[in-house]
Amino acid sequence: MNYELPNTVRIQEVIDEAEGMRSLIFPRVIDARPGQFVMLWVPGVDAKPVGVSYLSSDRIGVTVSVVGAWSEKVCSMKPGEYLGLFGPYGNGFELEGKCIAIIGGGYGTASLMLLVEEALRLKYDITLIVGARTEKKLLYLKRIQELGVDAIFTTDDGSFGRTGTNLRALEDLLKTKKIDTVYGCGPELMEKSLAEFCVSKGLCCYVSLERHMKCGFGVCGACSMDPSGKRVCCEGPVFRAEEALEFTEFGKYHRDGSAAKHYF
Numbered sequence: 001m002n003y004e005l006p007n008t009v010r011i012q013e014v015i016d017e018a019e020g021m022r023s024l025i026f027p028r029v030i031d032a033r034p035g036q037f038v039m040l041w042v043p044g045v046d047a048k049p050v051g052v053s054y055l056s057s058d059r060i061g062v063t064v065s066v067v068g069a070w071s072e073k074v075c076s077m078k079p080g081e082y083l084g085l086f087g088p089y090g091n092g093f094e095l096e097g098k099c100i101a102i103i104g105g106g107y108g109t110a111s112l113m114l115l116v117e118e119a120l121r122l123k124y125d126i127t128l129i130v131g132a133r134t135e136k137k138l139l140y141l142k143r144i145q146e147l148g149v150d151a152i153f154t155t156d157d158g159s160f161g162r163t164g165t166n167l168r169a170l171e172d173l174l175k176t177k178k179i180d181t182v183y184g185c186g187p188e189l190m191e192k193s194l195a196e197f198c199v200s201k202g203l204c205c206y207v208s209l210e211r212h213m214k215c216g217f218g219v220c221g222a223c224s225m226d227p228s229g230k231r232v233c234c235e236g237p238v239f240r241a242e243e244a245l246e247f248t249e250f251g252k253y254h255r256d257g258s259a260a261k262h263y264f
Contacts, residue, residue: 004217006041006084011077017063019136021107022075025054025061028085034115035092035208035238038062039216041084046070049213049233051111051185052088060085063110063139089216090237096204097180099125101173103166103194105186106132109139111208111237112185116149126150127177129169131186135160167193179203189264192251195241205241209250212257222257225249 013025032038032052040062041047048070054061064074077083093115100119104112109130119126131154132138138160144151152169153161162169167190170182184194185208198205211223211232223232225247230236244250253263 004086006039006047006086008082009085011079011081011083012059014077014079015061018132018139019134020066020075021063021137021139023053023061023063023110024074024077024083025059026083026085027058028060029058030055030060030088032060032088032114033092034118035111036088036090037111037216037237038085038087038089039213040064040074041086042070042073043084045073047084047086047214047216049089049210049216051208053110053113055114063107065107086216089233091235093183093206093208093238095119095122095124095181099178099180101127101129101170101179101182103170103182103184103186104128104130104139105166105184105190106137107139108184108186108190108208108210112183113140113143115183116144116147120147120149127152127173127179129154129166129173131155131166131169131190133157166190167197170194170197174201181205184208188251188254191244195244195250198241199245206238207241207244208237209239209244210237211254214257222255222259 009026009028012027015023037049037051039047050062053063064071066075128149128151133156182205191207209232214220214222216233218234226249253261
């Protein structure tokens with residue numbers, strides 16, 4: 001497969017996952033690792049990176065949150081319609097240790113689900129912590145229950161699970177359980193707090209970053225991180241916490257398609 005050219009894919013199924021979030025399932029065989037992403041192209045609109053959230057021997061799925069014109073169009077599409085798909089791309093997650101914590105915030109949980117499934121297959125000791133602003137925004141409640149993984153849910157408003165942040169839930173978990181490695185994906189301010197906490201505690205930690213991309217495979221440079229120039233699409237999106245904290249923009253700002261800075 002030529003990963004630099006789009007493959008036309010038919011939408012086989014659409015799943016309403018949470019408020020403002022849908023998964024699109026395609027009958028496509030793809031060799032993706034946990035944490036990798038694809039570029040999803042809507043002709044006449046745009047192409048955007050999106051993490052692989054479902055994968056089986058004959059299907060691939062992505063989960064999209066409505067935040068702008070591209071995502072609104074994708075989430076309005078129906079089974080039988082077609083999109084362009086490039087990839088998979090990027091540096092994914094690698095399992096380390098035997099007792100792990102996987103931390104998902106908002107729609108960032110989507111990029112962690114293949115890691116959860118792989119860790120379960122390999123019989124890792126897993127604690128999954130999933131957080132959102134409200135119960136309506138929590139992803140994959142039924143899917144996580146069916147997987148049988150040990151899970152902690154948090155909401156900012158206390159409408160489901162624990163009240164408070166994922167990081168506080170991790171801090172409490174560490175009081176009773178030794179964790180070898182932490183994996184995180186979610187809002188960048190959450191990721192930065194998680195990275196700083198883990199580094200301060202000597203915990204191995206990986207975070208998955210999100211940046212504007214035009215190509216997805218290292219040519220355009222739109223996703224290069226200050227000051228090193230490392231590309232989120234190639235050297236990332238998964239970085240070790242210490243490496244992510246060396247990026248001066250991490251947790252501070254990101255750039256749009258014209259390279260203008262937008263502060264968090």
